[in-house]
Amino acid sequence: MHVWAVANQKGGVGKTTSVVTLGGLLADRGHQVLLLDLDPHGSLTSYFKYDPDNVEKSAYELFQHRQMPEDLPASLLLDTGHDRLKIMAASTALATLERQASGKGGQGLVVSKALAMLWNRFDYVLIDSPPVLGLLMINALAACQQLIVPVQTEFLAIKGLERMMRTLRMVNKARKHDLPYAVVPTLYDRRAQASVQSLRLLRNTYGDSIWHGMVPVDTKFREASVAGMPASMLDPNSRGVHAYSVLLKFLLDRQNERHRLDAEGAVL
Numbered sequence: 001m002h003v004w005a006v007a008n009q010k011g012g013v014g015k016t017t018s019v020v021t022l023g024g025l026l027a028d029r030g031h032q033v034l035l036l037d038l039d040p041h042g043s044l045t046s047y048f049k050y051d052p053d054n055v056e057k058s059a060y061e062l063f064q065h066r067q068m069p070e071d072l073p074a075s076l077l078l079d080t081g082h083d084r085l086k087i088m089a090a091s092t093a094l095a096t097l098e099r100q101a102s103g104k105g106g107q108g109l110v111v112s113k114a115l116a117m118l119w120n121r122f123d124y125v126l127i128d129s130p131p132v133l134g135l136l137m138i139n140a141l142a143a144c145q146q147l148i149v150p151v152q153t154e155f156l157a158i159k160g161l162e163r164m165m166r167t168l169r170m171v172n173k174a175r176k177h178d179l180p181y182a183v184v185p186t187l188y189d190r191r192a193q194a195s196v197q198s199l200r201l202l203r204n205t206y207g208d209s210i211w212h213g214m215v216p217v218d219t220k221f222r223e224a225s226v227a228g229m230p231a232s233m234l235d236p237n238s239r240g241v242h243a244y245s246v247l248l249k250f251l252l253d254r255q256n257e258r259h260r261l262d263a264e265g266a267v268l
């Protein structure tokens with residue numbers, strides 16, 4: 001099982017859209033995919049027409065047990081309308097966990113434990129992380145093997161990205177190996193000077209860690225969210241879907257390369 005988290009402390013940069021679109025493309029390719037909503041706002045949950053205020057089964061349940069029952073994570077899976085794509089919803093109650101976080105230790109690995117119980121069930125898990133640094137983001141970053149950081153191509157968003165990078169450095173101090181990450185330029189409008197200039201700045205600043213493509217502004221994403229399906233189901237030939245396919249190939253190539261290096265390291 002491969003676990004990817006999508007996170008950025010800046011809101012509205014395309015995190016949820018990236019989770020749905022990449023997840024849809026992986027499912028289209030025959031993989032079993034889980035989309036995990038850890039954002040108390042529940043945009044990913046709403047995307048698939050579940051109500052975060054009333055949803056019965058949600059990731060909140062994972063945090064309610066001192067000893068997590070082995071069958072709990074599987075019992076929380078919901079359908080999306082795509083055969084190979086499941087969702088674990090966010091309920092608004094998740095927000096109360098963020099507030100409790102400072103007082104309660106030892107809950108940083110709850111999501112890692114839950115995913116371990118689903119290890120044979122899914123090929124890929126994509127986590128939609130909230131835009132605030134708290135217990136839920138820490139859980140997402142602890143559970144994943146790769147981090148995807150969407151960033152809107154405009155200057156304020158680039159400032160926000162610096163905050164996410166500080167968070168990542170802090171998390172890396174607690175990990176054995178640094179978490180691989182990829183910065184993903186989104187909402188790119190080639191007619192806007194701000195987009196063109198900030199893309200250049202991003203590429204200069206993030207060198208090897210940035211995907212050298214970009215996701216264009218494409219109204220198909222909004223249509224797909226209204227329809228409650230991944231954009232590739234609605235219009236596989238749209239420009240936006242094409243961009244995410246290229247991004248997916250980049251992420252898979254990098255993942256394969258890391259596995260190859262790990263295998264070599266094990267032999268030597």
Ligand SMILES: Nc1ncnc2c1ncn2[C@@H]1O[C@H](COP(=O)(O)OP(=O)(O)OP(=O)(O)O)[C@@H](O)[C@H]1O
Binds near residue numbers: 013017039187
């Ligand atoms: N490439 C794109 N082209 C056009 N619209 C987009 C694109 N990416 C995202 N959007 C739209 O922009 C809005 C914000 O995107 P999204 O919800 O994915 O961001 P987010 O980072 O998850 O936001 P939040 O921090 O609020 O969770 C949504 O209405 C979405 O449909």
Ligand SMILES: [Mg+2]
Binds near residue numbers: 015016043044128
């Ligand atoms: Mg979101």
